[in-house]
Amino acid sequence: MHDVDDPLRELLPRLRRFAVSLTRDPSSADDLVQSSLEKALSSWSGKRPEGDLRAWLFSILYRQFLDAHRRSRRYSRMLELFTGNSHDPHTPSAERTIVAQTTLQAFESLSAEQRALLLAVSVEGLSYKEVALMLDVPIGTVMSRLSRARQALRLLSEGEITTPALRILK
């Protein structure tokens, strides 16, 4: 019954890396991996589509991340309503607009979807079709967003563009 556990264990480092690249924080990344695995294992019977286990788990993790993100955004909007000051740790600050020096730093300042896209394609080597399923968009959209993400990463790495200008690019 648990013959899937070993492949799962082997994928754990990759799942954790994907989660870190999304949350930018190791401990909340592990929470995200945990909730994703709970979701995956409780719906194990019959729900898993044929295909790559890794792509399936990446999709679950990405959805979980979006859900959590939406929840926390709602929460911070509510906080804002009550306290009157906004608090988003990832809003570009004065420091963040300083040109990114390396590819990794450039990667850090991309949007969550662009990070997910580049990690899935360039680092993990998932197929475009699998990525389309993960992001829940048509494959043509994946291609144009991928080009845009690559271009943004390129420009940021070269220090030719600052974060606010990137917002216009999106």
Add this chain to the structure above:
Amino acid sequence: MITLPPSERDLNAYVDGQLNEADRATMDTYLAANPALLQRLQGWQQDAHSLRAGLSGELHRMPNPQLDPSAIRRRIAQQRTRRIATAAALLVAVSLGGAGGWQARNMSIGHANPPMADAVQAYRLFAGNAEMASDWSATKTRDLQGWLDTHFARANRLPDLASAGFKPVSGRLTTTEQGPAAMVVYRDEQGRALSFYIRPPGELNKLLPRGSRRDGDLQADYWSGGGYNYAVVGPADDPAAQAARRAF
């Protein structure tokens, strides 16, 4: 086969090495004539390479035992148990609430309406009063049973309490929520009064098991039979009245 100029998909596939050999050769030829595009794609390739290298360290973090599949399964099982326990507790709480409420309803109804309370009231109102107006009296007609039978078909026979010293002295018709009622008052030589009370069981047809209850200084014995409810009411602690009760 790709077509030129290359689509967005072809450009990305070139960067990711997902083109077949023929398409790749076509792209190389095309890019040779478009150095700006070639430079852009090479930049993308270089970034991908840097990303792979830069993020490879993330694969070697300390293992987190909480993420092991067996730990995850344990937690899922615990959550399931907890949910079942919560559901069970909820069910028990709702059932207890419902049953308790029903019980309380029965108790409050029972409390508000002790059996044959009207018989006791009638006794208090009429039997203590020797001057009470009577719808029947021994001087008018001897046949008390006949008088009763004209008002209540198939009623139980009137008890004969002569052996205990009680004789019927008056009868009175009255109305109650449950329908017409009749009370026959018996007295002994010392003036003690016992009443025999009869009425229909009412809309709910609430027949009574044989029983007895005390209401202040009075005792009511009640029962059902022949489609009517009956009560005999008298002083509770009086030996003569107790003797009369034993007579029927």
